[in-house]
Amino acid sequence: MAWSKIEWTEASWNPLTGCTKISPGCKNCYAERMAKRLQSMGAPNYRNGFQLTLHEHALNIPLLWKSPRLIFVNSMSDLFHDEVPLQFIKKVFATMELAQHHVFQVLTKRSRRLAELAPQISWPQNVWMGVSAENGDYLYRIDNLRKVPAAVRFLSLEPLIGRIGTINLSAIDWVIVGGESGPGARPMDSSWVTEIRDQCLRSNVAFFFKQWGGVRKKKAGRSLEGRTWDQMPAEVTNRYQHAIA
Known part of the structure; x- marks a missing residue:
């Protein structure tokens, strides 16, 4: 079972x-650190370390999980990496379409390729599509996401290493914000976070604050102005809870 400790999901699935x-x-990528650790431990899927590797044998894993769950797709990679063939991407989406009892969360930094390939992909209703942006230089990724016919679109503004500024939240259902953690973690200013939260509140977009981060992220916690923000997209949350029932 691939249970995840990431606050905004339940499980992870890594077909690549x-x-x-x-x-x-990407500078202090947690997945790179973890992949190298797993390689040193002899984990078969990480024999190539952090070199891009496709795992055909892992494509059907979600079909074996009978109870509904939120699944983060490729927590250890990027499905829309330039070197991932379109046919393999389609296989991943075919599995997600078959596993209607789950909700899948796909996240990419390759927003241009995402927008380019989106018309060639079948988009099942149980797939959330997101892009990551770490500061205001990457708002174009959000614009590319809006071109994608996903049922739910979300933003992962993490690790937030600079001010995002004004976001066009039209057609966006969910926003996650989090600081960088681990060795060499860069600090996150609280004003960057509250500015994003306030935009979400004004636009009625679900807001999720993951963490302050830092070298000791547990000590820093995830409380923002005295409360925890765990909002989720209402439409999909209702669908998911119905599946569980």
């Missing part, structure tokens, strides 16, 4: 592993 860095948010 490994990636390459494309923007400042």
Whole structure:
């Protein structure tokens, strides 16, 4: 069972592993650190370390999980990496379409390729599509996401290493914000977070604050101005809870 400790999901599924860095948010990549650790432990799927590797044998894993859950797709890679063939991407989406009892959360930094390939992909209703942006230089990724015919679109503004500024939240259902954690973690200013939260409140967009981060992220916690923000997209949350019932 691939249970996840990530606050905004329940499980992870990695039909591919490994990636390459494309923007400042990738500098201290947690997946790279974990992949190298797993390689040293002899984990079969990480024999290539953090080199991009497709795992055909893992494509049907979610079909074996009978109870409904939120599944983060490729927590250890990026499905829309330039070196991932379209046919393999389609296989991943075919599995998600078959596993209607789950909700899948797909996240990418490769928003241009996402927008380019989206018309060639079948988009089942149980797939959430998201993009990551670490500061205001990458707002174009959000614009690309709006072109995608996903039932739910979300933003992962983490690791937040700079001010985002004004966000066009039209057609966006959910926003996650989190600080960087682990060795070399870069600090996150509280004003960057509250500015995003206030935009979400004004636009009636679900807001989820993951963590302050830092070298000791547990000590820093995830409380923002005296409360925890765990909002989820209402439409999909209702659908998911119905599936559980």
